[in-house]
Amino acid sequence: MPKKPREITAVDVEGEPQFLARYDATKFDRLSVAVDVVLVAAFEGDLSTLLIRRGEHPFLGQHALPGGFLKKNETLEEAATRVLRSKANLAGVFLEQLYTFGEPRRDPRTRVISVVYYALVDEARFRAAATGEREVRSGRIRVSWEGETGGPVRVVDEKNRTLPLAFDHADIVGMAVKRLRGKLDYAPVGFQLMGETFTLLELQRVHETVLGRTLNKDSFRRRMLASGQLEATGRAQSGVDHRPAELYRFARPSAV
Amino acid sequence: MPKKPREITAVDVEGEPQFLARYDATKFDRLSVAVDVVLVAAFEGDLSTLLIRRGEHPFLGQHALPGGFLKKNETLEEAATRVLRSKANLAGVFLEQLYTFGEPRRDPRTRVISVVYYALVDEARFRAAATGEREVRSGRIRVSWEGETGGPVRVVDEKNRTLPLAFDHADIVGMAVKRLRGKLDYAPVGFQLMGETFTLLELQRVHETVLGRTLNKDSFRRRMLASGQLEATGRAQSGVDHRPAELYRFARPSAV
C-alpha cells in the first residue's frame, strides 16, 4: 500500500534545534522499562543463580531475579551494574545483554518491558553475594532439556525443593542457560566462572556443568592448551591427596 | 550492606487483587519504547538492508531503519511484524530479536529504548519491498571488519555513494551482520535468504556473501547434503549455458 508523497509543511522548513525544542515526548505511549540480571555461577555440578524473595505483591513470597526500573539518565548496562551492586553487592563482573522480554501481561501491575542481562562469577563471589541480605538466596538450576533446545527451567533450594519463580523468570533463566551453552564453544566465557587460578580439570568440570554433559578429557585438554587463552602459572595445587595439577590463569589478550 | 528485616505493614496483609487495584504505574520513570527492524537480503555479492529516508527532524534527509513506537497492548514481535507490514508491505518472514539499544542520548528528541529485530528475505521479496514507497530504499552494506569482530558498518546506494544513517543505526546494522554470521554456522538461517528452490552453488554464494569470505565448494556441498536440511526436488535449472544443477528446497522438520 504505497503512500502519497509527503506534502511540504511548516515542519520541513524548521531547523532541527527548533524542532527538538517543540517536541512533545508524551505523544506516544510511554512504558516502564526494567532491567533484570541473571547472576550465574557453576559449582558442585550445578549452575546456580541469585534470587530475591519478594516481600511485595505481586508474586509475594515467590522468588524473582534481581532487577530494578531503568532511570532516566542511565544506560541499560549502568542499570544492570547498579542492580548487581545494590542487590548482590557485586562490582566488576562479566555482564552481557541477554534478551528483552515484553509480553503485555508478563507483569500484572502494568506494562513492563524487561531488558535482561546475565552476569558470570566464580563460586567464591557467588557465595559471598548470596549470603548478604535475608531476602537474597541462591537457587540451583535444573535443566530438563538438552543442548541448545531452550525453554523454562526449574530452580531448587539447597534441600532440592522447587522455588517458584515470579513473572516469566523461569523462561528468562532458561534463556540464560541456553545462551551460556552456546557461547561456551567459541567465547572465552568459561573463564568468567573460574577463580583467579584453576587446574585444567576444574575448568573442565565447570564446562561440563554448563553444558550438562561430560566432556572428553584428552581433547578438552588439547583444545584449551591450543587455544592460547591459558597461561601456566608455574605453581601447582596443594593439599590434594594425589599428584597436584598445574595451576593456570586466563591469559588476557591485552584488553579487557 | 545488609538491610533490616522488613517490618509487617498493611501492604503485607492485603491480597494481591487489592494491591493491583491500588497500584500506581506512574511512580517509576516511563519511557518511549521503539521497535526497529533490520531487513536483510543477500544478492549480487552484497548484503542489503531496507532504509527509510527521514522526512522529519531529527536527522531529516538521512536514512533510518524502519521502526515505530511500541503500542500498549502489542508484543515486541507484533510491533516488529507491524513495522514490516506497514513500511515494507511484507508478511510471514523470518524474524528474530537482535538486541536492545538504550543509550540515553541516542535519540535527541527524548529518551528512547529501541528493541531491534532482524528479518531475512530472499532477493525477490526484498526488491519488491524496496520499490514500494518513495521514501523506501535499498542500501548495500559494506563491512570493514572480519569474522565476528563487530562494529558499525557503512551503507551505500546503488551508485556506491555512502548513505548517512540516522541515530545509532550504523551500529545496529553492524550488529545484525555480526549476529547473522554467527548464526550461519549452526542454524538453518541461510535458507531464509533463499527463494523457494535453489542450487547448491546459489546457496554457497549467499553463505559467502553473509560471511564475507569464500568457502570451499567440496566441503560446503558435503556439509549441506549431510545436514539433512536439504531436499532434492528432482528438477533442474533451466536457461543456463552449461550443465544445469539440481534444484533443492529447504526440508522443513515438520514444524515451522
Added chain:
DNA sequence: GAAATAGTGTCTTTAAGACAGTATGTG
C-alpha cells in the same frame, strides 16, 4: 566440439576420541 559449471572419487591434513603407559604428589 568448445565452454562452463555440475557432480564424483580419492588423497591429504587436521582435530577429536580412545587408550595405554609414565610421572609425581599424599597417606
Added chain:
DNA sequence: CACATACTGTCTTAAAGACACTATTTC
C-alpha cells in the same frame, strides 16, 4: 609402597580441504 590423579604419546576415526576426473547442458 599403594593410590589417585596429572600428564604424554600414539593409534583410530571423522570432517575439511585439495584436486583430478567425468557428466551434461547451451551455443
